[in-house]
Amino acid sequence: MHHRHYDVLVIGSGGGTKISTPASHLGLKAAIIEKDRLGGTCLNRGCIPSKMLIHAAEVADHISTAAKYNLKPAGFEVDFQALVQRVSETIDGESDSILPAYRKNENLDYYHGEAVFTGERQVTVRGFTLTADKVYIATGSRPRIPDIPGLDKVPFLTSTEALRLEKQPKRLVVLGGGYIATELAFYYSALGTDVDLIVRSSMLRAEDGQVREAFTKAFQRHADIHLQANITKVAFENDTYTIEVTGRDGKVQTLESDALLIAAGVVPNSDRLNLKAAGVKTDASGYIVVDDHLRTSAPNTWALGDVVGNYMFRHSVNVEGEYLFETTVAHPEDRPIDYGAMPHAVFTTxxxxxxxxxxxxxxxxxxxxxxxxxxxxxxxxxxxxxxxxxxxxxxxxxxxxxxxxxxxxxxxxxxxxxxxxxxxxxxxxxxxxxxxxxxxxxxxxxxxxxxxxxxxxxxxx
CATH class of the missing domain: 3.30.390.30 (FAD/NAD-linked reductase, C-terminal dimerisation domain)
Incomplete structure (x- = not known):
C-alpha cells in the first residue's frame, strides 16, 4: 500500500473545498477525498438542482394563478423529461468542471473513493495510506430512512432520486414536513402531480409558530396534508404503491400512488469512517462532537458541515470552512467561531x-x-x-x-x-x-x- 503525507487533508468535496483549495494556493501540500461526484450535496443533489427545478414550478404556479390578475392564460404543457434532463446536465457539467482544475493544481491531490481511518490523522483510500498534519472531516449527511414495514421491499425515492426522476408521477405520496419535503412537494404539485403530504408532527416545526400556522394553511393548495400522521405499512404491486397511513387518533387510511418520496430528515455520514480509530467522538445520533473551535476529540482534527450538525445549510458550512482556513491554516489563532446572524429560507410558494x-x-x-x-x-x-x-x-x-x-x-x-x-x-x-x-x-x-x-x-x- 502506497503512503503519502500532506500538510492538509480534507474528507468531503462540498464545504471542505473552502479549506483544501486555498491551502494549496499558499503552497501547502493538500489532498481532498470524495467518494461521490465532486461538489458535495449542495451542487449534486441538494440546493442547486432543487432550486433550478423549483423555479420552473414557480413559473407554472404564476400561470396557474394568473386569473387573480385578470389574465386568462390558455394553460401550459410540461415537458418533464426535458426539464429534468436540462437541470441534470447542467449540474453534471458543473461537477465535471472541478476535476480539470484540480489536475492543474500541483499542490492539490484528489482521491476518488471512501476514506477509512486507521489511526490518528491517518486514512486509507483506494490502496493509499494518507497521513496529514491537519485533518478536516466534511462528509455531510444523507437521507434518513425510517423503519416502516415493507419499505425495504419497494423502490421508493429519496431527495436524491426525486431530483433526477424523468417520468412525472401522476400521484405522489411524501413522508415529511420539513424544508426538503415541502420544497419537493411544491415542485411536483405545481407541475401537475397530485401530492399527499404525510407529516408526523407539524409542518416546518422549527419555524416561528405564527409562520408555521400560516404556511400550513397556505400549502393546502399544493397538497393534501395529513398532520400528526405516519406511514405504517407500504406495499408495491403492478406499478402502484399501497400506503397505510395511521393518524393521531389511530384511524387507518389507505392511499394509492405511483411514487413514494421519503423525506424524513437526514443522518450524518460518520458511520463509515471508522472514527474510533481516529480518536474522534460522536454523539448518540452519530454527529461528530466539536467544540466552539470546531475541534474534534482528536488532536489536529476538525469537523464541519452536516456531519457536525450545528447548522444544516450550505451557507453555514461555507462560514465554517472559511473560519477553519483562516484560524488553523492561513493565520492560526485561538478564536472561537462566531456564526452571527445565521439565516435560513424555504423555497416553496x-x-x-x-x-x-x-x-x-x-x-x-x-x-x-x-x-x-x-x-x-x-x-x-x-x-x-x-x-x-x-x-x-x-x-x-x-x-x-x-x-x-x-x-x-x-x-x-x-x-x-x-x-x-x-x-x-x-x-x-x-x-x-x-x-x-x-x-x-x-x-x-x-x-x-x-x-x-x-x-x-x-x-x-
Whole structure:
C-alpha cells in the first residue's frame, strides 16, 4: 500500500473545498477525498438542482394563478423529461468542471473513493495510506430512512432520486414536513402531480409558530396534508404503491400512488469512517462532537458541515470552512467561531425565511420584547401582487431596541430578510432600520412597516 503525507487533508468535496483549495494556493501540500461526484450535496443533489427545478414550478404556479390578475392564460404543457434532463446536465457539467482544475493544481491531490481511518490523522483510500498534519472531516449527511414495514421491499425515492426522476408521477405520496419535503412537494404539485403530504408532527416545526400556522394553511393548495400522521405499512404491486397511513387518533387510511418520496430528515455520514480509530467522538445520533473551535476529540482534527450538525445549510458550512482556513491554516489563532446572524429560507410558494429567535424561543428565554407585524397586503407592492397570505414579523428587544428575530412568509421572503440579517450582524437597532430610505413601492417597505409597528408599540408603553 502506497503512503503519502500532506500538510492538509480534507474528507468531503462540498464545504471542505473552502479549506483544501486555498491551502494549496499558499503552497501547502493538500489532498481532498470524495467518494461521490465532486461538489458535495449542495451542487449534486441538494440546493442547486432543487432550486433550478423549483423555479420552473414557480413559473407554472404564476400561470396557474394568473386569473387573480385578470389574465386568462390558455394553460401550459410540461415537458418533464426535458426539464429534468436540462437541470441534470447542467449540474453534471458543473461537477465535471472541478476535476480539470484540480489536475492543474500541483499542490492539490484528489482521491476518488471512501476514506477509512486507521489511526490518528491517518486514512486509507483506494490502496493509499494518507497521513496529514491537519485533518478536516466534511462528509455531510444523507437521507434518513425510517423503519416502516415493507419499505425495504419497494423502490421508493429519496431527495436524491426525486431530483433526477424523468417520468412525472401522476400521484405522489411524501413522508415529511420539513424544508426538503415541502420544497419537493411544491415542485411536483405545481407541475401537475397530485401530492399527499404525510407529516408526523407539524409542518416546518422549527419555524416561528405564527409562520408555521400560516404556511400550513397556505400549502393546502399544493397538497393534501395529513398532520400528526405516519406511514405504517407500504406495499408495491403492478406499478402502484399501497400506503397505510395511521393518524393521531389511530384511524387507518389507505392511499394509492405511483411514487413514494421519503423525506424524513437526514443522518450524518460518520458511520463509515471508522472514527474510533481516529480518536474522534460522536454523539448518540452519530454527529461528530466539536467544540466552539470546531475541534474534534482528536488532536489536529476538525469537523464541519452536516456531519457536525450545528447548522444544516450550505451557507453555514461555507462560514465554517472559511473560519477553519483562516484560524488553523492561513493565520492560526485561538478564536472561537462566531456564526452571527445565521439565516435560513424555504423555497416553496409561499417562501419562508427566518433569522434569530422565534417568538417561542424568545419567550422561553425570558426576553423582554415587542412584536412588529405587517401583512404583505398592507403595502403598495403587496397590493400589486394581490397577496393574501404573506407577512413580516420582527422581534425587538425593549431595552436596547435591537432586533432579536425576524420571520417572513410570502413572495421573495428569502430576499427581503437580507436587510435584517445585515442589521443584526452589525448589532443595529430598530431606529437604524427606520432611518434607512426605502424605495417606493418596493416590496421591502413591508419590513419598514413592521418596524414602524414595533416603534409605535414601544412608544405607547
Amino acid at each position: 409561499p417562501q419562508v425565511a427566518g433569522v434569530g429567535l422565534t417568538e417561542e424561543e424568545a419567550r422561553a428565554q425570558g426576553n423582554d420584547y415587542v412584536v412588529g407585524f405587517r401583512n404583505y397586503s398592507a403595502s403598495a407592492m403587496g397590493m400589486a401582487l394581490r397577496s393574501t397570505e404573506g407577512f413580516v414579523k420582527l422581534l425587538v428587544d425593549r431595552s436596547d431596541r435591537k432586533i432579536i428575530g425576524c420571520h417572513i412568509i410570502g413572495h421573495e421572503a428569502s430576499v427581503l430578510i437580507h436587510q435584517v440579517i445585515t442589521l443584526m450582524q452589525m448589532k443595529g437597532t430598530l431606529d437604524d432600520l427606520l432611518s434607512t430610505i426605502f424605495i417606493h413601492p418596493a416590496l421591502n417597505e413591508i419590513v419598514r412597516n413592521a418596524a414602524r409597528d414595533a416603534r409605535a408599540k414601544l412608544a405607547a408603553e
